[in-house]
Structure formats: structure tokens, C-alpha cells
Amino acid sequence: MHLMNNWKHRLPLAALLLALAACSTPPLPATYAQELPKLDLQQYFNGTLDAHGIFQDRSGKVVKRFTVVLHASWHGDTGTLDEDFTYSDGSRQRRVWTLRKTAPGRFIGTAPDVIGQAVGEVAGNALRWQYVLALPVDGTVYHVDFEDWMFLMDDKVMLNRAAMSKFGFGLGAVTLSFSKRPQAAP
Template sequence: MRLMSYCQRRLPLAALLLTLAACSTPPTPATYALETPKLDLQQYFNGTLDAHGIFQDRSGKVVKRFTVVIRASWAGETGTLDEDFTYSDGSKQRRVWTLRKTAPGRFIGTAPDVIGEAVGEVAGNALRWQYVLALPVDGTLYHVDFEDWMFLMDDAVMLNRAAMSKFGFSLGAVTLSFSKRPQAAP
């Protein structure tokens, strides 16, 4: 009898938790379609930008800090983001992205250390950027899944949060703040 009473008391709680879990779907870019300011990727990533970031391991510990100088330009529907990274340990890295607009709000990107193509979608003030990066760690190259969410805060500032995973398991996160340098008057 006690077991039956216990189960009857816990059943509503279990049903509620299952219902909440079923209702919690991850956001899509469309979730932010009405948010402002509207992100125009070709306009924002045009000129020189500075970024400051951290990498946190899955426990939340900051294990690396870095800065990035990005020189960005567009020729029609094709953009180039030339990124120079400087890490807190003094090491440096360069990544050159080639972006291509494929449809309104949709972009494809490639870079030498990106496996295949990155896929991006813009809606409202947000960009979701998904790709696999060949990441060197202690002499071994790992293919790591990245899901970046970038949010335009104003004309100059964009925030980026990237989740890193492998086989569905979290490896950590990267947080960046982009600042667009003012354009020189012609």
C-alpha cells in the first residue's frame, strides 16, 4: 500500500517534468526575427573589427583568453573575414573565412580549418553559425562541432556565444565581444 501511495504522489510530478522537457525546444533564428537592431551581416562585417574573448572548459573554468583583429570586406555576395588571433599565452593564429550569401538571411562559409562548409542563418538581431572545426589540442587534431549564436547589440557591438561539442557532449564554450571600428570619412 505504501508503494502505491508513494507512486500516486510522485506520478503528477513526473508527468509535469516530462511535459516541461517536451516543451523546451532550442531556439532557432526565427525566434529572434522581431528583435532589433536588425543584423545585416554584410554591413556589420565590413571594415575592421576588434574582438575580445575567452574559452571556458566544460566546468566553466576560463582556460584561454584572446583578442582578434578582423579585416572584413565584401565583393557582391562574397565576403572575406581575415582574422588575426593573439592568445594570452602569446601564441598567434590566423583564420581567413570566405562567406557567400546563398539566399536572404542565409550564408555559407569556408576556412582552411573548417571541415566542409559552415552554415549561417540571420533573423532579426541574431545569427546562428554552425560548423565543424579541426582543432589542434596537444599535438592531436580533433573535429569539434561549433554552434555560434551572435547577437547585434547596436551598430558597433555584437556578442557571440559558441558552444563546443563532440559526439553530443559539451567540451566548453567561447564567448566573444565584437566592436566595429568607426569607418574613416572618405
């Protein structure tokens, strides 16, 4: 009987802890405002970059590896990121982003397979992108929510972690490492 009474008192505490864990909020870009080096999106995504990445399903299993060659340029507050993907199965894909700076630290982006606009915010060394991607899987196209976090490590390297979800349920994650190629001497 004493054991049963003990559980009756602990159950409300356990329920409260679960509720608090479910209500935790993810970080905002401002969390990283003091982190260095400061990310200047127009400077970093300018020139040619190489990226290496993996896609993991929701269990954490790596289901696809890929490389990307990215050619980026800016004209004023409008940038073009031309990405060429090569996947471990030999397939290829191209995505061309158009980015536009809308305010200090704020960007919007469009691409043919992005539904609506991507919304980006830079603070400190971090960039958060949020968007919906039309993702083809086995002949069907799914609209999948992406939340990308990019962190500038130094003037050459940026790390990217993207969480994928649908209706709030995690589907998997993409992890990328970008490396900026040296600029050719004039």
C-alpha cells in the same frame, strides 16, 4: 507505507518532466525576427573589428582568454573575414573565412580548419552559425561541433556565444564581444 505509496505515484510524473526537459528544442533564428537593430551581415562585417573573448570548459572554468583583430570586406555576395587571434599564453592563430550569401538571410562559410561548410541564418538582430571545426588540442586534432549565436547590440557591438560539443556532449563555450572600428573618413 504511506511514504512508499506517495513515491510510486510521483515517479511517473518525475520521469515525464525529465523526458520533456530532454526534448526541449533550442530556439531558431526566426525567434529573433522582430528584434532590433536588424543585422545586415555584409554591413556589420565590413572594415576592421576588434574582439575580446574567453573559452570556458564544460565546468565553466575560463581556460583561455584571447583577442582578435578582424579585417572584413565584401565583393558582391562574397565576403572575406581575416581573423588574427592572440591568446593569453602568447600563442597566435589566423583564420580566413570566405562567406557567401546564398539567399536573403542565408550564408555559407568556409575556412581551412572548418570541415565542410558553415551554415548561417540571420533573422532580426541574430545570426546562428553551425559548423564543425578541426580543433588541435595537445597534438591531436578533434572535429568539434560549434553552434554560434551572434546578437547585434547596436551599430558597433555584437555579442557571440558559441557552444562546443562532440557526439552531443557539451565540451565548453566561447564568448566574444565584437567592436566595430570607426570607418576612416574619405
